[in-house]
Amino acid sequence: MTRPSAVPPPVTAVLDASSAWLPARLGEVEELLREQASGHGEILAADAGATLAAGGKRLRPLLVLLCAGQTGGEAAARAAAAVELVHMATLVHDDVLDAAELRRGRPTVAAASGRSRAVATGDLLFSRAFALLAKAGDARAIELLAAASVSLARGELAQRQDAYDISISEDRYLERCRLKTAALFSCACLLGIAGSHPRTRERGREASGDDEHDLAGAEEVALYEYSSSIGLAFQLLDDVLDVAGPPERTGKARGTDLLDGTVTLPLILAAEADPELSAVDLRALDPAGAETLCERIAAGGALDRVRSRALEMVAEAKRHLEGAALDPEQRRLLAMVADGVVQRYS
Numbered sequence: 001m002t003r004p005s006a007v008p009p010p011v012t013a014v015l016d017a018s019s020a021w022l023p024a025r026l027g028e029v030e031e032l033l034r035e036q037a038s039g040h041g042e043i044l045a046a047d048a049g050a051t052l053a054a055g056g057k058r059l060r061p062l063l064v065l066l067c068a069g070q071t072g073g074e075a076a077a078r079a080a081a082a083v084e085l086v087h088m089a090t091l092v093h094d095d096v097l098d099a100a101e102l103r104r105g106r107p108t109v110a111a112a113s114g115r116s117r118a119v120a121t122g123d124l125l126f127s128r129a130f131a132l133l134a135k136a137g138d139a140r141a142i143e144l145l146a147a148a149s150v151s152l153a154r155g156e157l158a159q160r161q162d163a164y165d166i167s168i169s170e171d172r173y174l175e176r177c178r179l180k181t182a183a184l185f186s187c188a189c190l191l192g193i194a195g196s197h198p199r200t201r202e203r204g205r206e207a208s209g210d211d212e213h214d215l216a217g218a219e220e221v222a223l224y225e226y227s228s229s230i231g232l233a234f235q236l237l238d239d240v241l242d243v244a245g246p247p248e249r250t251g252k253a254r255g256t257d258l259l260d261g262t263v264t265l266p267l268i269l270a271a272e273a274d275p276e277l278s279a280v281d282l283r284a285l286d287p288a289g290a291e292t293l294c295e296r297i298a299a300g301g302a303l304d305r306v307r308s309r310a311l312e313m314v315a316e317a318k319r320h321l322e323g324a325a326l327d328p329e330q331r332r333l334l335a336m337v338a339d340g341v342v343q344r345y346s
Contacts, residue, residue: 010340067192155180
């Protein structure tokens, strides 16, 4: 069995607490990822391979596998790999847009190989994700992943439109997070149950009186709400970490989002409490200025308020699991994933 590289302790805890099927299935996902990153020319293979080698939390493929359950088989592994490929593609493209030099403590593809090669690498990863699903002829899975990809694009566009604007509302920020982060978490869960309820893949289909249809519908709603909540909590805590640092933990400079002009909830709440922060010109920030601004945000208690909201979202996510038709192991491990979102940032 092959585990993903650089798996953080919360994910390792889920694998260690599971039956043998889960780490074995995640090993299959890793093999699929390696296959998709290779064989497309020496240059693209090298850059895609470097992206894969940088590791990751593998939370999204883990959600696919857990929602599919032990019977998910090869279809679940393919869907899990496809979700991770889309996630990897967005990271590569984000680094191009942000001119980021580091990702997970390593040089980004954009920094190491140039913007053009990074764009091509992201395009490759996107294309391989859909090729994996198309090979199996799973139209519903393709539809779900395509919809999530559109949400990612909309979220990125919204973030660019909001750049440097400290006056944006909390609601606007949360909507951006739903599009750019939570959507792919929700897609992962829906992909998992789509495979386990093949007769009821089309959401919103007219009720047929089939008990399995009714069960799948309730399960979709419950797991959609669960995953949306943990996706939002994940983003909130990631934004806390950008302000709190330290760089050796985050793999990037403290205040990177601020330097990019990305206004996140810690700054929004801090500016509400300290109106002087609303007048800060993010365009004029240098790394030292970003450090100082991070200190001011933290000093006002905004980070604790954001952490508290994230904890509420995780608790809400776990309550939604009660409405899903899951076996005891699935329910327990999905609750551990929700807790792990918090533990990683504690």
